[in-house]
Amino acid sequence: MTEHELPSNLLEQAVNEMSRLPGIGRKTALRLILHLLREEKKDALKLGESLTKLVNDIHYCTVCHNITENEVCDICSDSARDHKTICVVEDIRDLLAIENTQQYNGVYHVLGGIISPIDGVGPGDLTIDLLMQRLEGEMPDEIIFALPTTMEGDTTNYYLHKQIAGRVDKITTLARGLSFGDELQYADEVTLGRSLVERIDYQTS
Amino acid sequence: MTEHELPSNLLEQAVNEMSRLPGIGRKTALRLILHLLREEKKDALKLGESLTKLVNDIHYCTVCHNITENEVCDICSDSARDHKTICVVEDIRDLLAIENTQQYNGVYHVLGGIISPIDGVGPGDLTIDLLMQRLEGEMPDEIIFALPTTMEGDTTNYYLHKQIAGRVDKITTLARGLSFGDELQYADEVTLGRSLVERIDYQTS
Numbered sequence: 001m002t003e004h005e006l007p008s009n010l011l012e013q014a015v016n017e018m019s020r021l022p023g024i025g026r027k028t029a030l031r032l033i034l035h036l037l038r039e040e041k042k043d044a045l046k047l048g049e050s051l052t053k054l055v056n057d058i059h060y061c062t063v064c065h066n067i068t069e070n071e072v073c074d075i076c077s078d079s080a081r082d083h084k085t086i087c088v089v090e091d092i093r094d095l096l097a098i099e100n101t102q103q104y105n106g107v108y109h110v111l112g113g114i115i116s117p118i119d120g121v122g123p124g125d126l127t128i129d130l131l132m133q134r135l136e137g138e139m140p141d142e143i144i145f146a147l148p149t150t151m152e153g154d155t156t157n158y159y160l161h162k163q164i165a166g167r168v169d170k171i172t173t174l175a176r177g178l179s180f181g182d183e184l185q186y187a188d189e190v191t192l193g194r195s196l197v198e199r200i201d202y203q204t205s
Numbered sequence: 206m207t208e209h210e211l212p213s214n215l216l217e218q219a220v221n222e223m224s225r226l227p228g229i230g231r232k233t234a235l236r237l238i239l240h241l242l243r244e245e246k247k248d249a250l251k252l253g254e255s256l257t258k259l260v261n262d263i264h265y266c267t268v269c270h271n272i273t274e275n276e277v278c279d280i281c282s283d284s285a286r287d288h289k290t291i292c293v294v295e296d297i298r299d300l301l302a303i304e305n306t307q308q309y310n311g312v313y314h315v316l317g318g319i320i321s322p323i324d325g326v327g328p329g330d331l332t333i334d335l336l337m338q339r340l341e342g343e344m345p346d347e348i349i350f351a352l353p354t355t356m357e358g359d360t361t362n363y364y365l366h367k368q369i370a371g372r373v374d375k376i377t378t379l380a381r382g383l384s385f386g387d388e389l390q391y392a393d394e395v396t397l398g399r400s401l402v403e404r405i406d407y408q409t410s
Contacts, residue, residue, distance in 0.1 A: 017252040047222040051253030
């Protein structure tokens with residue numbers, strides 16, 4: 001369909017930009033943009049304007065690299081939280097997911113990605129330098145790695161561990177095992193194997 | 206995940222606007238926007254800017270309502286095309302699909318939607334008035350309805366037919382039947398039934 005040239009350069013450019021987003025192809029981009037064009041002009045303008053404003057005015061917390069509107073984010077400036085425990089996450093979606101559990105009262109460090117050579121993301125693209133500075137200044141008791149359980153997540157875990165080992169007393173990572181509601185027969189071998197190896201004492205669980 | 210409040214109003218607004226697009230939920234919107242924020246600022250700005258520019262500067266062909274950068278679109282201003290045949294389509298995606306077949310040399314009329322009471326789209330929201338004016342001025346020999354084969358498409362066909370009947374000698378609609386590569390046993394009953402009723406003389410096909 002999109003083999004045929006679009007009838008307007010403006011449309012072509014918008015479709016090109018939209019289809020650079022992950023999982024959005026040219027057909028989908030055109031569909032979304034045509035939907036936008038059918039709206040009232042003042043409503044249709046809001047998406048572009050809010051994106052431009054966001055990219056121009058976005059601030060990252062100078063402590064943990066969370067997105068914020070202030071110099072320091074709400075979590076880092078909350079004195080009721082435990083500033084001696086730092087949870088390292090890939091991006092703010094994971095931070096929000098952990099906040100939603102209401103099981104964590106420490107602070108965070110947002111890496112802004114994970115090491116992925118295929119996508120051209122190396123350690124230098126992440127906020128690892130900032131994390132190392134925090135270790136010097138804040139002397140945390142514990143660092144928790146809360147990274148994805150993927151090849152890239154494990155690579156990042158490994159790299160961070162090598163950098164941090166010896167500087168912090170306690171380095172932990174999220175437990176791996178069966179998910180809530182999992183049936184054993186459908187669990188993958190790696191997960192089931194690890195949940196056996198790292199089985200928990202029934203008295204303490 | 207998104208139950209938890211986003212840590213920035215700017216981000217909240219961008220996610221809200223993005224998730225108004227069809228098929229984009231809040232989780233997806235946040236993922237797309239975080240992807241954008243990981244890019245270089247000058248690249249990240251392009252999406253918002255191109256959307257704003259598109260919505261502000263978009264032109265519709267004054268003849269057929271196709272998207273164009275000029276007063277009249279390339280198709281309407283092409284004297285090599287048959288201006289006595291008008292093909293009525295829902296939007297420019299369908300126009301592009303027909304152009305790709307290279308089987309059509311007439312002109313188009315872009316409705317900008319189809320009648321869909323559920324979505325709040327009535328005849329007044331479409332370019333039907335413009336089409337009626339064209340019939341007066343251009344006196345076409347044939348109008349082809351090339352609308353979706355859905356309930357909404359059929360409703361629009363019916364409405365247009367009632368408006369146009371008597372004003373144009375020939376009113377046609379796209380043939381319905383088996384698709385290229387279809388196997389009879391898997392075709393739905395309506396399609397197979399119509400392909401029987403409207404069977405084509407073997408000599409002429």
